[in-house]
Amino acid sequence: MDFERSDALGEKASPDLGRVPTKIEAEEVDHGADTQLHRSLGTRHLTMVALGSAIGMGMWLGSGTSLVHGGPASLFIGFFIASTVIWSVCQSLGEMAVMYPLPSAFVQWTTLFVSPAAGFALGWGYWFSYWITIANELQGVVTVLSYWTDAVPTAAWITIFWMVIILINVGVVKFFAEVEVFSSTVKFSWMFVAIIAMIVITAGGAPAEGPIGFRYWNAQPVKNGFKGFITVLPTCIFSMAGSENAALVATEVSNPRRSMPKAIGSIWLRLGLFYVLGSLMITLTVDPSDPDLFGGSGSDASPFVIAFKNAGIPVMAHITNAVIFISVISTGSISGYGGSRMLMGMAHVQMNHRIFGKADKMGRPWAGYIATIGIGGSLAYLNVSNAGAEVFTWLSNLVALLTVFGWGMICITHLRFRYAWKLQGRSDEHLPWRGLAFPYAPWYGLSWCILIIIIEFYLAIWPLGERPSARNFFANFVCIIAVVCIWICAQIWYQCPIWNDASAIDLDEFRRFYADHHDEGNIPLKKPLFQRLKVLFE
Template sequence: MAAVEMSMSTKDEKAIGTSSPPDVEVEAGQLVEDHGGDSELQRRLTTRHLVMVAIGSSIGMGLWLGSGTSLTRGGPLGIFIGYVLSGTIVWAVNQSIGELAVMYPVPSAFVSWSGQFIDKSAAFALGWAYYFSYPINVANELQGICTVLSFWTDKVPIPAWISIFLVVVILVNIGAVNWFGEFEVTASMIKFFWIIVVIISCIVISAGGGPKGGAIGFRYWNEEPIRHGFKGFLRVMPTCIFAMSGAEASGLVAAETANPLKSVPAAVKSIWIRLTLFYLLGALMVTITVSPNDPNLFGGDGSNASPFVIAFRNAGIEPLAHMMNAVIFVSVLSSGTISAYAGSRLPIGLANLGMAPKFFKKCDRQGRPWAGLLSVFIVGGGLAYLNVNHSGAEVFNWLSNLTSLFTLFGWGLICLAHIRFRHAWKAQGFSPNDLPWKTWTYPFAAYWGLFWSVLLIIVEFYLSVWPLGAKATAESFFANYVSVPAIIVLYLGARCYYRGSWYIKAKDIDLYRGRRYYGTQKLAEADQAKKGNKVVGIFRKGFGAFFGDSGY
């Protein structure tokens, strides 16, 4: 209570959210006070870790393998527009995450934000929906590993591959938190530099520079830009959303960073790299090198290969095909470890909010939440064994549809929480200039992300009732759309339990719970002092968006 009164007293000094308590000297951006948002998690991750997790968190099976499925369904133009639209949503969501995560870097970030700025029932539904989505992602990435390794051999039984790499995911996550961060930094660096190789190589292949095949150019765009009409384009969207799911991981990781004011904006500003290099240019490279009718595409009749691997093999560049498959393997494994990490942290926030058993709060001295980790490994590992009796593409379709719906629900509530936060901030007499970090995109980005999240959930209902190229059945509907009924049941159940109003009024929203206060010195001034000579300054300016203040 005293802390709240102290905070109120600083309002007239334009210091809300940016000032430290009186008589406290701290370094620029250093965390100086929390208000009820701490847990037993350890702040062991740095700006470098958060930026690289933000860049590489969702680069996995959805992009490297799922883009083949999207190409067969929607054609070259369909997949490209799908990634452009999905990319704008991800960008908008990350702008909302940046502003909220700096101010409130708490466990289970967007779950806590939903409960604080919307209402408890929404937070309950979101928290448990997202909790189930992460084990689903772990299962999907594990079955993706089986698909990737089948490129080299099919002699090893699928259950053996699943068991081996489930153990690997477990080992990465039960190491110290900073070990997890270093693993993801390494994986993200591999992904980042390899995509540059892919872009250059695919341009050469498309121009006819490979040992085999002639020039391709935009031949496939001219032949059939969009396959299966408008419904084909709509069918691309779930795969695109799944490919970008995990983009919100920076919000969860913020609770374990030493300096959220420094780390989170760097992660948000780096989002354009992932959207441009990985998704937009990556999708474009697929469309100018691989035919939508290639039977080897993931989900086709052949070996379920990545379109990037197919491009290299068709061009007669076998060594690059093997290297590409190796990078895909690293990417899929990395995405699986991030999903396990994020899924194990969500129950902590739910337990702190009284929405999960108290034992989920407990962490050991290294900051490892054992209860959350074990639950994710058991559920995710169990689902992964679905791949034993079904094809990889079939399991991928089931799990990616479920994940994309949970993801859209989460993205929508993140944007809505941001909108409600800003309304409360204004209603209680504060200025946007009082925020420790603010996005220049408000309110347009927040409303854009919310609008498309709602619309695409409706689109997936349409596709579940009237599927592309198949007869509608109750089984297929629930296999593709069961996430939404589950969310509705969770929400209505919570409404019956919590009762009260349907949302918290702006004037009644608690702006102090879980809030962080930072040192008064501006980060820009500190960074300017560190630049030193012009060479270092140019390097930092050019690559700062990617590396952050990482020490590279």
């Protein structure tokens, strides 16, 4: 059989706790592990969300800012480093999501394996990043559309596409998933075309340019020295923020043990094709001193668009801009989805008001949608009175910091989970799915996350090209200060230890059981899941 046993079936199976429910029973009763979410998504949806969720304005537009500040070598190396970090994090993420596919995923894992205070800080920090990302993506819409026309007021564009993000999310979950499948397909299909075209441009096959080769690398591989290089890293991290959203979708997937490994296994395509090879093509075809680059003094265009425009292929420049537009809307809608599920998961572990833990009969958490998309859309109006690149820098730095904090906590949680698993005498062979390169991958990811936070702290005090100021520091580092304060307050409120006792953690209490897994045939089903998590707070 290829379906899972869920805690939601506990009472129905109580006369015979060793009995495996029939498939009909699972379909009738199982709607999301004690939540009102529906498990209506499949492997295709999860894979495409994993592939496309992090492809937004960070790569399409932010890479232009990085090229201006750091030069071609800095941009390429920065994306390569960031790719290795998120690959490591995703190995931890996948293993945990198969075992514990919960609504707020890493927040509930951290609460269980680290401490309630850590989970509380992580949950609210991540929720901040979701609505900040919505604001940044709406700001990106204005930049993308300004390539074609400046006739429409900025506030009007923000309002129109704020409504679009709302409409995508308030439909049934399957509609949202199909939108993401479509947008991810468009992104990757066009990326294949764009990379091949940029190789041709570099070789001298473009109408308006001769051979380029490594002209820009030879001229100035690194701009602004080492400081220019480290300035690139936050934007590279921001470009990959959202890769972890696949873990949030896992709770609404029918069989995470089958779907999640495929989603994690496909990450090499995004990292290798889109980020590493894509960034290399940018450095070969676009002059870092081009005034039209996003963050420069001209039209604030994407480096991909500029590459085709300068090569004398305006049709491809327009198509690329349209694909960027789809990407930005897609990332904004995913952030609305992720933020609403984050609030729901926190409500179920008493970290949020219980109203956020409810969904309607179609599986839509309305309170979470209103809070996340409402605040994010409102914040986007900052772009009305400030330059787009300036707003992007503020918001992307905040998201990058919250992201590396979240990635670091995912790595710590995975290490703690494996420690508890071994301490309690269990074999790794009994895990439903194992990530690669343990324990090296989580330690590698955690080390880089700590280093990047230190780099961000340094840049907040001594920013590139500006004098130190309190305004710059708080604009670029306030989210970490907020998360630390939240953590300290939560530690005092819950009066919990820094680390939960690994020997006392119930490793089976919150997990998803799979009927076709060889060592789970005699494990009794549990009573309702989230009602029991409250013991961690007592």
